[in-house]
Amino acid sequence: xxxxxxxxxxxxxxxxxxxxxxxxxxxxxxxxxxxxxxxxxxxxxxxxxxxxxxxxxxxxxxxxxxxxxxxxxxxxxxxxxxxxxxxxxxxxxxxxxxxxxxxxxxxxxxxxxxxxxxxxxxxxxxxxxxxxxxxxxxxxxxxxxxxxxxxxxxxxxxxxxxxxxxxxxxxxxxxxxxxxxxxxxxxxxxxxxxxxxxxxxxxxxxxxxxxxxxxxxxxxxxxxxxxxxxxxxxxxxxxxxxxxxxxxxxxxxxxxxxxxxxxxxxxxxxxxxxxxxxxxxxxxxxxxxxxxxxxxxxxxxxxxxxxxxxxxxxxxxxxxxxxxxxxxxxxxxxxxxxxxxxxxxxxxxxxxxxxxxxxxxxxxxxxxxxxxxxxxxxxxxxxxxxxxxxxxxxxxxxxxx
Amino acid sequence: xxxxxxxxxxxxxxxxxxxxxxxxxxxxxxxxxxxxxxxxxxxxxxxxxxxxxxxxxxxxxxxxxxxxxxxxxxxxxxxxxxxxxxxxxxxxxxxxxxxxxxxxxxxxxxxxxxxxxxxxxxxxxxxxxxxxxxxxxxxxxxxxxxxxxxxxxxxxxxxxxxxxxxx
Ligand SMILES: Cc1cc2nc3c(=O)[nH]c(=O)nc-3n(C[C@H](O)[C@H](O)[C@H](O)COP(=O)(O)O)c2cc1C
Ligand code: SF4
Ligand code: FES
Numbered sequence: 136x137x138x139x140x141x142x143x144x145x146x147x148x149x150x151x152x153x154x155x156x157x158x159x160x161x162x163x164x165x166x167x168x169x170x171x172x173x174x175x176x177x178x179x180x181x182x183x184x185x186x187x188x189x190x191x192x193x194x195x196x197x198x199x200x201x202x203x204x205x206x207x208x209x210x211x212x213x214x215x216x217x218x219x220x221x222x223x224x225x226x227x228x229x230x231x232x233x234x235x236x237x238x239x240x241x242x243x244x245x246x247x248x249x250x251x252x253x254x255x256x257x258x259x260x261x262x263x264x265x266x267x268x269x270x271x272x273x274x275x276x277x278x279x280x281x282x283x284x285x286x287x288x289x290x291x292x293x294x295x296x297x298x299x300x301x302x303x304x305x306x307x308x309x310x311x312x313x314x315x316x317x318x319x320x321x322x323x324x325x326x327x328x329x330x331x332x333x334x335x336x337x338x339x340x341x342x343x344x345x346x347x348x349x350x351x352x353x354x355x356x357x358x359x360x361x362x363x364x365x366x367x368x369x370x371x372x373x374x375x376x377x378x379x380x381x382x383x384x385x386x387x388x389x390x391x392x393x394x395x396x397x398x399x400x401x402x403x404x405x406x407x408x409x410x411x412x413x414x415x416x417x418x419x420x421x422x423x424x425x426x427x428x429x430x431x432x433x434x435x436x437x438x439x440x441x442x443x444x445x446x447x448x449x450x451x452x453x454x455x456x457x458x459x460x461x462x463x464x465x466x467x468x469x470x471x472x473x474x475x476x477x478x479x480x481x482x483x484x485x486x487x488x489x490x491x492x493x494x495x496x497x498x499x500x501x502x503x504x505x506x507x508x509x510x511x512x513x514x515x516x517x518x519x520x521x522x523x524x525x526x527x528x529x530x531x532x533x534x535x536x
Numbered sequence: 537x538x539x540x541x542x543x544x545x546x547x548x549x550x551x552x553x554x555x556x557x558x559x560x561x562x563x564x565x566x567x568x569x570x571x572x573x574x575x576x577x578x579x580x581x582x583x584x585x586x587x588x589x590x591x592x593x594x595x596x597x598x599x600x601x602x603x604x605x606x607x608x609x610x611x612x613x614x615x616x617x618x619x620x621x622x623x624x625x626x627x628x629x630x631x632x633x634x635x636x637x638x639x640x641x642x643x644x645x646x647x648x649x650x651x652x653x654x655x656x657x658x659x660x661x662x663x664x665x666x667x668x669x670x671x672x673x674x675x676x677x678x679x680x681x682x683x684x685x686x687x688x689x690x691x692x693x694x695x696x697x698x699x700x701x702x703x
Contacts, residue, residue, distance in 0.1 A: 210622045210661035248569075248606045249662045252675045288569055290604035293660065307564030307590075309603035325562065368624040368665035375666050401623075404661075431624060431665075445623045449660050455603075 139221065141378025142354045143362040144338055150224055151269050153341025157232045158277045165236045165344060166192060172348035173360040174340075178204055178296075178333030179403070179427035180502070184340075187330060190320035191237040194328035201233045201242040202305070202324070202331040206289050206296035208247060209404035210449060211429030214364035215334040217376045219246070219253055222338060223260040227284055229337030231270060232344060234282040237330050242284045245301050248291050257286055293453040297501050298331040300455070311457045312501035335364055335428070355381035359420040363428065367392050369401075370434030379419070386415040394432045399439055399518065404429035405446035406506035408513035409439060439518040443511045444472045450507040461504025464495040468511055475515075475522050482524055489515065561590055564600060568607055577611045605659075613648045613655035615693050618672040622661040628668035629683070634658065636683035640690050653694065 139145040157165045170185030191199055203226060207215040218226060230242045246253070261284055264270040272281045287305060294300050295310035302324050304310040323329020339361060343351045352360045359381035365388065368374045372393030379388070389397050400410045402419070403426040410417060410424065417424050433442065447469040456462045471488040474480045480488075492508035499505045514521070567586055571578050578601050580594075587594040601607045619625075619634050634656075638644055641654050648655040664670030667679025673693070681689075 207663060208661065211624060211665050212661070213663040213665050216663045247663075249659075249672060249677070252677065287566065289606075290565065290569060291606035291659070292604050304565060305562065307561045307600065309600055311603075366665060368668065369627055374624075405623075429665075433627075437627070441626075442623050445621075445626060449622070452660065 139217075139376075139378070141362060142380055143342055143351065143378070144218070144222075144335065144364060145378045146342065148225070148342055148345055151228065151267070151275070152345040153343075154228050154231050154235075154269055155275055157235055157344050158275050158280065160344075162192075162236050162238070165232060168344060168348050169236065169340065172343045172351045174336065174343060174351070175359065175421055176333055177335035177339070177363065177427065179209065179406075179425075181421045181425055184332060184336055187320055187332070188233065188237050190318070191239075191328045191330045194321050196328050198241070198327045199237050199239040200324045200327055200329040201230055201237065201239045202298075202301065202319075202329055203230050203242065203244045203334055203337050204296060204298065204301060204331055205244055205246045205250070205334050206293075206301060207250075207334070208293035208296045208453075209406065209427050209429050210446070211366060211368050211401070211404045211431045212427055213366045213368075214376045214428045216250060218334050218338050218364075219250065219257065223257055224264065225338050225341055226334055227261065227264055228269060229340035230284060231274060231282050232340050233330055233332065233337065235274075235280055237328070239330070240281050240283070242282065243305060243324070244284060244286045245289060245295070245305065246286055247289045247296075251288055254286060254288070261286075292455075293449075294455045294501070294503055297503065300501070301331065302329060309455070311455045312503075314500065333427075356418070356420050356422065358422045363419060363426070365419070365426075365430050366428045367430045367432065369432035370394060370397065370437070371432045381420045382418050384416055384418050385410055385424070388419070388430060389415065389432065392432070394434075396435050397432050398435050398437065399433040399442075401431040401433070401442060401510065402426045402429070403509075404431075405449050406502070406509055408509050409442070409517060410513075411517040414517075439514045439521045440472055440476050443514045444469065444476065446510045447472055447507070450503065454503060454507075458498075458500040458504060460495045460498040461500070461507065464491055464499075464504065465507050467491060468495075468508060472511060478523050479525050479527075480522070481527065485515070485524060561592060564590060564592075564597065565604075568597075568601060568604075572607050576614065577608050579609075583609075611648075611652075614653050615674055616655050616657065616672075618657045618659040618662070619645075620660065620662045620664065620668070620670050620672070621658045622665065622668075624665045625668040625670060630669040632683045633669045633671065633681050633686065636686040637690075640687045654690070 174184045175181040274280045289295050292310045295304045297312045299313035300310040319329045319331050355361050362378050362380050365377045385400050402424045450465045451469050454461050454465050492512050495508050496505050571582050583597040584594050587597045637656050662672050664679045669681050670679045671681050
């Protein structure tokens with residue numbers, strides 16, 4: 136067994152303790168417990184898991200599906216990788232419990248292509264669980280509960296982590312996000328109700344069922360129950376995955392990871408925002424600094440515009456190009472940050488960039504375009520010392536030409 | 537005897553793995569991934585055959601192939617080296633790693649060596665952010681890559697191939 140330690144996800148649990156108890160309790164009680172635990176999605180958006188499942192339960196359909204989102208593409212995130220490598224049984228058990236609660240007989244693990252070397256190990260775990268009666272027909276001897284899991288690989292598209300794009304991809308299409316609503320819980324895989332949850336969310340489920348929602352709620356803050364896995368990278372002595380209770384401050388994270396000299400922390404990956412030193416008292420939680428887990432630390436000598444440029448280059452590469460604000464906006468922001476770096480950006484141009492950012496945040500079709508400007512905007516506002524505006528009034532601005 | 541057909545092979549080889557939605561459109565991605573794996577690219581003929589098998593237009597297959605960066609319509613090198621250019625990697629010197637590969641392979645990023653052995657690419661985050669600079673060599677993730685170790689890594693890959701060929 137892995138040697139990691141932590142309050143919830145890395146706490147001890149007997150294999151199959153969750154699924155056994157779930158079947159004893161019945162699906163209605165499982166749903167109530169997950170709702171009561173106040174578990175919120177760990178993939179970034181933070182939607183209450185119990186509520187999501189209850190939508191799938193009430194949707195009328197011949198079949199329902201469960202999907203575990205293991206596309207983990209947000210730059211700076213590798214906590215799902217650790218779970219997949221070290222706790223695959225717990226993830227699959229969480230998926231089976233989800234299947235039991237919503238009435239699905241089939242689950243997909245959508246694994247990013249970059250992690251494909253794990254497939255043989257994961258397949259082995261699946262067959263072990265089939266033999267152990269935790270997957271397949273009549274799970275744990277329960278009449279009428281069949282559930283199995285198929286692993287599907289991504290093929291190197293970040294946007295496929297977005298749940299509707301993921302479903303498109305599962306259906307064999309280009310991974311272009313759909314309009315929401317309808318949400319996947321109503322119209323998901325092949326049009327059937329589909330509950331999509333992040334790896335870490337799935338992993339929390341067996342713990343909650345086995346140990347109770349009351350126990351789960353003893354960790355974290357009022358609005359953010361439980362714990363969060365953080366993937367810490369960048370300028371620190373001890374990068375890696377940490378399980379922390381919600382409510383931990385940025386300062387505490389820096390201390391824990393040996394990053395005394397940090398001047399900035401990018402929370403939430405390329406789609407997140409950049410926290411300057413004077414705000415290091417802020418807390419990781421859904422109420423304050425929300426994150427799928429990515430924490431990138433920047434030391435004294437870093438210029439944050441380099442980070443903004445890197446993130447925008449990433450979005451430029453990964454935008455699916457389906458909607459105009461994102462497809463056209465990201466390259467303009469990228470050119471904008473380069474102009475800013477060269478010291479050629481005027482006040483007027485900067486204002487235009489910020490207003491474009493705002494349009495993208497409200498008018499883009501999916502979360503990629505909506506959050507692509509976040510890092511740049513927070514860096515423009517929080518790190519004014521990292522750039523100089525040009526005094527020259529330029530006639531033609533990149534924007535209008 | 538039927539002509540050599542990528543699609544039928546896939547059904548034999550991959551048939552076992554695939555549980556759900558066997559002959560529907562939803563199988564397209566696993567089918568394409570399988571061809572990509574075995575041949576290193578997906579040819580026009582493959583696309584045509586796959587389209588016939590699934591009862592869709594070849595252009596639809598083409599549009600899917602071009603969407604995903606791990607699927608390609610052009611032949612790539614036997615070994616694919618992808619260097620992550622995400623921020624944590626850049627902070628830890630991924631640019632030097634790229635230069636080292638370019639020098640050792642005598643190609644630029646995005647190119648394939650003349651002997652068809654290696655393709656060098658850049659990619660985003662590969663989940664090795666705590667072990668930067670990191671690269672993906674074929675299906676494996678490798679962390680803490682030192683520019684000085686690049687030559688040896690390439691030699692190792694070339695040798696492994698020769699050994700296999702001898703067997
Ligand atoms: C561009 C984009 C990429 C995303 N990538 C992921 C991802 O890699 N993993 C993930 O769990 N959620 C990702 N999400 C969020 C999913 O759309 C979805 O909200 C999540 O999988 C729901 O699971 P949860 O409620 O358990 O968090 C992404 C969203 C967007 C907009
Ligand atoms: S916001 Fe970007 S990634 Fe999302 S649908 Fe629009 S173009 Fe595609
Ligand atoms: S951000 Fe570079 S490997 Fe994750």
